[in-house]
Amino acid sequence: MRDAYRSLLTALGAVLALWLILGFWPLSSGSRVALSLLIVLVSGVMLWRQRRASQARATAVREIVDENLPPEDFQGAVILVCGDNSPLFVSGSHNRETRQGWYLWVKDAEQLPLLAQHLSLVRPAQVSQLSVMLAVVPEQHTSGDDFTQHLRGWQRAVVRCRAAFGTIPPLWTVTWVSPPVACAEAEPVWFTTVSPRSGIQVYQPGQGNVSLTDWPLEIGTDGRLSRLSHGLWLDSLLAWQNSAVNDLLSLRRGELPVMTPCVQGMCIVPVSGIAGNLWQQHITSLTALPPDAFVSTEPLPLPELLLPALPRRCGVSRRMVFWRYAGLLGGIFLALAMLASWMNNQRLIRNVGDHLALYHQLTGQPVAPKLRAQQRLRADGALLDDWQRRGEPLRYRLGLYQGLRLIPPVEAAVSDWAPPPPPPPVIKKIIQGPKTIRLDSMSLFDSGKFVLKAGSTKMLVNSLVGIKAKLGWLIVVSGHTDNTGNPQLNQMLSLKRAEAVRNWMRDTGDVPESCFAVQGYGESRPAATNDTPEGRALNRRVEISLVPQANACQLPGKHPAPSQDDGASQLNGE
Numbered sequence: 411m412r413d414a415y416r417s418l419l420t421a422l423g424a425v426l427a428l429w430l431i432l433g434f435w436p437l438s439s440g441s442r443v444a445l446s447l448l449i450v451l452v453s454g455v456m457l458w459r460q461r462r463a464s465q466a467r468a469t470a471v472r473e474i475v476d477e478n479l480p481p482e483d484f485q486g487a488v489i490l491v492c493g494d495n496s497p498l499f500v501s502g503s504h505n506r507e508t509r510q511g512w513y514l515w516v517k518d519a520e521q522l523p524l525l526a527q528h529l530s531l532v533r534p535a536q537v538s539q540l541s542v543m544l545a546v547v548p549e550q551h552t553s554g555d556d557f558t559q560h561l562r563g564w565q566r567a568v569v570r571c572r573a574a575f576g577t578i579p580p581l582w583t584v585t586w587v588s589p590p591v592a593c594a595e596a597e598p599v600w601f602t603t604v605s606p607r608s609g610i611q612v613y614q615p616g617q618g619n620v621s622l623t624d625w626p627l628e629i630g631t632d633g634r635l636s637r638l639s640h641g642l643w644l645d646s647l648l649a650w651q652n653s654a655v656n657d658l659l660s661l662r663r664g665e666l667p668v669m670t671p672c673v674q675g676m677c678i679v680p681v682s683g684i685a686g687n688l689w690q691q692h693i694t695s696l697t698a699l700p701p702d703a704f705v706s707t708e709p710l711p712l713p714e715l716l717l718p719a720l721p722r723r724c725g726v727s728r729r730m731v732f733w734r735y736a737g738l739l740g741g742i743f744l745a746l747a748m749l750a751s752w753m754n755n756q757r758l759i760r761n762v763g764d765h766l767a768l769y770h771q772l773t774g775q776p777v778a779p780k781l782r783a784q785q786r787l788r789a790d791g792a793l794l795d796d797w798q799r800r801g802e803p804l805r806y807r808l809g810l811y812q813g814l815r816l817i818p819p820v821e822a823a824v825s826d827w828a829p830p831p832p833p834p835p836v837i838k839k840i841i842q843g844p845k846t847i848r849l850d851s852m853s854l855f856d857s858g859k860f861v862l863k864a865g866s867t868k869m870l871v872n873s874l875v876g877i878k879a880k881l882g883w884l885i886v887v888s889g890h891t892d893n894t895g896n897p898q899l900n901q902m903l904s905l906k907r908a909e910a911v912r913n914w915m916r917d918t919g920d921v922p923e924s925c926f927a928v929q930g931y932g933e934s935r936p937a938a939t940n941d942t943p944e945g946r947a948l949n950r951r952v953e954i955s956l957v958p959q960a961n962a963c964q965l966p967g968k969h970p971a972p973s974q975d976d977g978a979s980q981l982n983g984e
Contacts, residue, residue, distance in 0.1 A: 415729075415731070415732040416460055417457060417460055417461075418732065419732065419735050419736065419739070420453060420456050420457055421453070421457070422736060422739055423453070423739055424449055424450070424452075424453035426739060426740070426743040427449045428446055428449055428450075430743060430746055430747055430750065431445050431449070432446065433747075433804050433805055434746075434747045434750035434751060434754070434804070434805045435750045435753075435805075436750065436753055436754050436757060478504045478505045478514060478515075479505075479514070479529065479532065479533060480507075480512040480533070480536065482533060482535070482536075484512055484536065484539075485539075486508075486509070486510050486511045486512060486539070486717070487510060487511040487512070487539055487540075487541065487717045487720055488511070488512050488514070488529075488533075488536050488539045488540045488541070489511055489512065489513045489514065489540075489541055489542075489543045489717075490514050490516055490522065490525065490526070490540065490541070490542045490543065490579075491513050491514060491515055491516060491543050491545055492516050492519070492522060492542060492543065492544050492545065492567070492568075493543075493544045493545040493546055493547075493560075493561070493564055494546060494547035494550045495515055495516065495545045496550075497545075497547055497550070497586070497681065497682065497709060497710045498513070498515075498545060498709055498710050498712065499515050499709060500709055503515070506709075506712065508714055509714075510714055510717045510718070511712075511714070511717050513543075513712060519563040519564050519566065519567035520567070522542075522564070522567035522568065522570070522571065523567055523570040523571055523573065523574065526540075526571040526574040526575065526579070527573070527574040529574075530574045530575060537575055538722060539722070540575075540579055541579055541580040541581070541582060541720050541721075542568055542571070542579050542580065542581050542582075543582055543583070543584060543713070544561075544564060544581060544582070544583045544584070544671075545583075545584055545586075546583060546584065546585040546586070546651075546655055547585070547586050547587075547681060547683075547710075548585070548587060548650065548654070548687060548688040548689040548692070549587065549588060549681050549682075549683025549684065549687040549688070549689045549690070549703070550683065550684065550687065551687060551688045552684060552686050552687055552688065554654070554688060554691075557654065557688060558654075558658060561655065561658055561659075562658070562663075562666070565658075565659065565666055565669060566665075566666060568581055568669070569665070569666060569667065576731055578667075578669075580672050580720060580721050581659075581669050581671055581672065582671045582672050582673040582674065582675075582716065582720065583655060583659075583671045583673075583674050583675070584674075584676070584677065584713045584716070585647065585651055585655070585674075585675070585676045585677070586676075586677045586678075586681050586710050587643075587647055587676070587677075587678060587681060587689050588678070588679070588680050588681045588683065588689070588703075588704045589639075589640065589643065589678045589679070589680065590639045590640075590643055590701070591701065591702055593636050593639055593640060593678075596636060597615075598677055598678065598679035598711050599612065599613075599640055599677070599678045599679075600612070600613035600675060600676070600677050600713070600715055601613075601622070601644055601675070601676040601677075601678075602619065602673070602674070602675050602676075602715065602716060602719075603673070603674040603675075604673055604716075604719045609621065609622065610622045610644075610648075612625040613715045619715075622641070622644075625637060625641075626638055626641065640678060643678060644676065644678070646692065646693060646696060647676055647678075648676075649692075650688075650689070650692045651674075651676070654688070656671075659671065672720065672721055673716050673719050673720060675713045675715075675716050677710070677711060677713070679710065679711060680704040680706045681704060681706065681710065682703075682704060682705055682706045682707075683703045683704065684703075685703060687703075689701070690703070744808075747808060748808050748810065750805065751805060751806060751807060751808045751810045751811075752810050754805050754806050755806055755810050755811060755812045755813075758806070758812070758813060758816075759812060759816065761790075762790050762794075762816050762820065765783065765786050765787055765790060766787065766819060766820070768783050769783040769784060769786075769787055769823055770823070774827060774829075777829050777830065780827065780829070781829050784823075784824060784827065784829075787820055787823055787824050788824055790816075790820055791817065791820040791821055791824060794813050794814075794816055794817050794820065795817065797813055798813070798814065798817065846953055846954070846955040847877060847953065847954045847955070848937075848951050848952075848953050849869075849870075849911070849951060849952040849953070849954070850947070850950065850951060851889070851890075851891070851907060851950040851951055851952055852947070852950055853866065853869055854866045854869070854870070854907070854910075854911070854952065855907055855910075858903065860903060860906035860907045860909075860910050861910065862910055862911075862914060867914075870911070870914060870915075877915075877954055877956065880963060881962070881963055882958060882959065882960065882961075882962055882963070883925075883956045883957065883958055883959070883963055884925065884926070884956070884957045884958075884959040884962040884963060885912075885915070885921070885925050885926050885927070885954065885955075885956060885963070886926075886927045886929065886953075886954070886955050886956075886957050887908045887909075887911050887912045887915075887926060887927070887928050887929070887952065887953075887954050888904075888908055888928075888929040888930070888931055888952070888953045888954075888955075889903070889904030889905055889907040889908035889911075889929070889930045889951075889952050890904055890931050890932070890933070890935055890936075890937070890949055890950065890951050890952070890953070891903055891904050891932050891933050891949065891950055892933060892936070892940050892945075892946035892947075892949040892950055893933040893936070893940045893946075893949075894940075894946065897932060897933060900932040900933050901930055901931070901932030901933075901934075902930065902932075903930075903932075904930035904931055904932050905928065905929070905930025906930070907930075907952055908928045908929060908930055908952060909928050911952050911954070912926045912928050915954075921963075922963065924962070924963060925962065925963035927957075933949070937949055937951065
């Protein structure tokens, strides 16, 4: 469930980030695409890593057997026993149940966060009942440095439980040491520290707790010596406890915070130890007489008397943590969306304001810049009006839209100026110039002759289809030759050939002779060079063209009505 909530938070964060980029922030299209791809990539990597971590945790918690966990309706304290916890449990057993508590054996520091996470998932109602007990048995260690590293490992594991519970669980310590040889047969003696105000108290079975100062006075002379021995033994234990355990927990080291035990207990009871252990080293440094080692097969007594003093806290379920983070993401999204909306509105005001300022600066002379500025304002006004009717885009909303106050000045500016009317159109009269048809003289006449050849009629008919006689137009037939031969004879030949073509057109089309003008230019107007055979062939030609001329091409006694073309015709004739 925890992994599912974490995946949901990641997906929710990705969706909100994409919504923020695509819907609110004023970015270019390329930037939006790049950031969207980056968010999708990062979210995919995070989901993949979360899946891998989930699989790793599932593999690690396989060693946790649910049968060792307290039942769901258990109302007592749930204690995760860390540190030197092996002497507290029977071999092969991972839990101990008492009337007030349920003690769970933790294999090592690596298993503690996993067990805490597993409990938060399968027993979420018991999170408020859970605490961590650090069991300290100095007679199980021989090296002070190893013991310090041992405690720091457990300290880091307790800090890592914050991910499962939302906070560091309550931590308390219990220390077990063997009694003096003279008190070996006595009952276990418990010394407790519930609060600094109450100091150290001694637990009396059936009587409760008494202060350490009153404890030796409540017994006769025979037992007072034993209690004094326990008191001296306790002083040595407190000195070792403060230097080896309390000072380590009370110092901040890197990521390790200060951990002050909420409750402390010390029990003097026979403990199976190893030779040369830390407790023997400590007593030897004080008395030069190492205490004897005990051999015991019974599990150490449990600190039942301390359970009522453990703090109860309000449990935080995984669902509550999820909704807290979801609310945090929603708040961040809302803040950034409002910031983006404010930026978009400020940019809108700035753009429309710039258009208005430019429009008012232009005088209208010339007209084009002023007209373009007015068209931009019309576009702004149409856009604002459309948003007013159908609602502004999401990126301008969130209570920050300011486009309504821009509509009146835009409408007033658009209506206070109109461009001058355009000048009347100038109608240009297109006067068609003379149409010229060029005929090859060698196709019509034999060399040096001016009589039309047989078979030339078909070519004349095909070529002169567009030449039509009409009033006010003169049909000009001009003849041309190359520079071969005598110039006077060439001029005469060109004139005769022009007259032959004129006569054919007059007789064939029944066109009055007044519609024709005949000219012979000889070699004076070459169309190409006479230096090449191709050029001389082009110069041997007859040209027919229509030329506007007043009173041209009319029957005797017929006068054309005056028209608008007369002036243009006379002008061209001139």
